Amino acid sequence: MQENKKPLLLITNDDGYQAKGLKCLIEVVKHYGNVVVVAPEIGRSGMAHAITMKKPLTYTLLEESPDYKLYSCSGTPADCVKVARFQILKQEPDFIFSGINHGSNSSINVVYSGTMGAALEGAIAGIPSVGFSLLSHNPDADFSEAQIFIAQIIEKVLQFGLTPKTCLNVNFPKVSEIAYKGIKICHQTKGFWRENYLETSDPWDNKSYWLTGSYTNQEPENAETDEWALANNYVSIVPVHVDLTHYESINQLKKQGYEA
Amino acid sequence: MQENKKPLLLITNDDGYQAKGLKCLIEVVKHYGNVVVVAPEIGRSGMAHAITMKKPLTYTLLEESPDYKLYSCSGTPADCVKVARFQILKQEPDFIFSGINHGSNSSINVVYSGTMGAALEGAIAGIPSVGFSLLSHNPDADFSEAQIFIAQIIEKVLQFGLTPKTCLNVNFPKVSEIAYKGIKICHQTKGFWRENYLETSDPWDNKSYWLTGSYTNQEPENAETDEWALANNYVSIVPVHVDLTHYESINQLKKQGYEA
Numbered sequence: 242m243q244e245n246k247k248p249l250l251l252i253t254n255d256d257g258y259q260a261k262g263l264k265c266l267i268e269v270v271k272h273y274g275n276v277v278v279v280a281p282e283i284g285r286s287g288m289a290h291a292i293t294m295k296k297p298l299t300y301t302l303l304e305e306s307p308d309y310k311l312y313s314c315s316g317t318p319a320d321c322v323k324v325a326r327f328q329i330l331k332q333e334p335d336f337i338f339s340g341i342n343h344g345s346n347s348s349i350n351v352v353y354s355g356t357m358g359a360a361l362e363g364a365i366a367g368i369p370s371v372g373f374s375l376l377s378h379n380p381d382a383d384f385s386e387a388q389i390f391i392a393q394i395i396e397k398v399l400q401f402g403l404t405p406k407t408c409l410n411v412n413f414p415k416v417s418e419i420a421y422k423g424i425k426i427c428h429q430t431k432g433f434w435r436e437n438y439l440e441t442s443d444p445w446d447n448k449s450y451w452l453t454g455s456y457t458n459q460e461p462e463n464a465e466t467d468e469w470a471l472a473n474n475y476v477s478i479v480p481v482h483v484d485l486t487h488y489e490s491i492n493q494l495k496k497q498g499y500e501a
Numbered sequence: 502m503q504e505n506k507k508p509l510l511l512i513t514n515d516d517g518y519q520a521k522g523l524k525c526l527i528e529v530v531k532h533y534g535n536v537v538v539v540a541p542e543i544g545r546s547g548m549a550h551a552i553t554m555k556k557p558l559t560y561t562l563l564e565e566s567p568d569y570k571l572y573s574c575s576g577t578p579a580d581c582v583k584v585a586r587f588q589i590l591k592q593e594p595d596f597i598f599s600g601i602n603h604g605s606n607s608s609i610n611v612v613y614s615g616t617m618g619a620a621l622e623g624a625i626a627g628i629p630s631v632g633f634s635l636l637s638h639n640p641d642a643d644f645s646e647a648q649i650f651i652a653q654i655i656e657k658v659l660q661f662g663l664t665p666k667t668c669l670n671v672n673f674p675k676v677s678e679i680a681y682k683g684i685k686i687c688h689q690t691k692g693f694w695r696e697n698y699l700e701t702s703d704p705w706d707n708k709s710y711w712l713t714g715s716y717t718n719q720e721p722e723n724a725e726t727d728e729w730a731l732a733n734n735y736v737s738i739v740p741v742h743v744d745l746t747h748y749e750s751i752n753q754l755k756k757q758g759y760e761a
Binding site for chain 2: 284287288289290293296297298299317319324326327349352365366367401406407410423427428429431435436438439451478480481484485490494495498499500
């Protein structure tokens with residue numbers, strides 16, 4: 242980006258262009274540059290890093306104001322980033338912000354998250370990117386305190402950039418009567434979901450199964466994890482990256498004779 | 502798993518239960534234990550780690566033979582693993598094998614891959630899991646040489662298990678006139694796709710856009726990457742894991758004052 246130009250800021254989410262969380266993110270981001278929003282036309286929660294390969298995508302300009310342009314897109318959050326970069330925008334965005342998601346993307350949720358799929362798509366492209374999520378599924382959740390911290394975090398990212406191929410996974414505690422205590426830089430909490438499918442029947446008694454589950458935290462109570470931070474009313478930031486290699490296993494597999 | 506019992510082996514894929522690659526994987530895996538297959542009812546390529554949250558899932562027992570049971574499932578590959586574990590099976594699978602995918606899941610493709618989404622879902626659960634992919638999209642691709650190596654790899658995984666929270670991303674070169682040279686344990690090649698959307702029109706002249714693109718390898722030519730191994734006719738194995746934390750960034754972000 243040129244020194245004397247406003248940065249180009251791309252916004253997306255996974256709850257769809259009508260979500261309150263998206264509007265609250267735009268309210269903050271618009272103060273920092275030229276904003277283009279490309280968001281899914283419907284909610285695409287749980288879409289992870291999915292991309293649309295077997296059908297073509299569409300997009301529509303819905304709103305144009307002095308502050309931003311807003312497009313809806315028929316694809317996933319990662320598709321929105323790709324369509325923005327290679328189809329809608331005339332130049333590469335300088336930063337990508339995704340969210341504010343209605344619901345947690347801490348711990349293992351990061352791998353299922355469409356919000357973070359979009360941020361990771363930015364990281365792959367070498368664009369500093371941040372996903373923001375609030376620990377409430379309420380469509381009318383209160384994002385006001387999160388917005389204050391989002392402004393702080395955006396200012397840092399604009400100032401310092403991020404390590405190439407990384408992005409930030411930012412989660413906000415549910416708003417309570419006490420203010421957030423501050424920000425903690427964390428690692429991703431080790432944990433998993435144990436599913437408990439809810440059986441339903443259609444009028445012809447065909448069974449189908451809704452995903453429900455309960456989360457297990459596998460870490461000792463520990464100030465360094467995002468779950469600990471959130472439980473203690475801190476905003477959590479986990480730097481995440483797109484190299485999934487488990488380097489520690491490379492020598493072990495060689496010793497076990499896989500290459501022999 | 503008990504010593505004197507055959508292991509329970511779960512198979513899935515992302516090309517759907519009718520894919521040749523799945524059948525070729527079953528042919529190998531059935532020699533190593535009791536096999537249950539839970540595969541998408543349609544092709545779900547590019548689904549990454551997506552899960553189905555906004556509608557209920559269905560599954561159907563399609564085939565029951567002495568060698569295996571085969572179910573189709575309406576969900577994504579990761580859904581197939583969850584539905585198998587929490588709905589279909591009476592006990593936890595001992596191992597999960599995903600594939601054989603028709604197409605590459607090397608380099609950055611791992612993050613878009615439904616095949617690997619399923620294997621990573623196994624890793625989250627602490628179940629040793631492997632995703633297999635062949636570098637050919639041909640629906641009638643020749644998997645015969647891959648099958649020989651799959652048997653070897655399965656024997657190793659059954660013997661040694663895998664580091665908890667990791668799984669293997671195995672890719673096979675396209676079959677050529679010369680035999681595969683062997684196996685290389687690799688790290689994920691740093692790279693990205695530059696998209697080039699193909700515009701199409703419907704009968705009413707509405708435009709839509711098909712995802713197409715070209716891959717850029719950002720590594721120096723290097724014997725340690727999966728792209729190098731595959732280009733040199735080796736089978737590549739990358740150990741991958743589900744902790745996305747970029748630990749090297751934690752101190753840097755603290756120094757930049759994010760917590761202040």
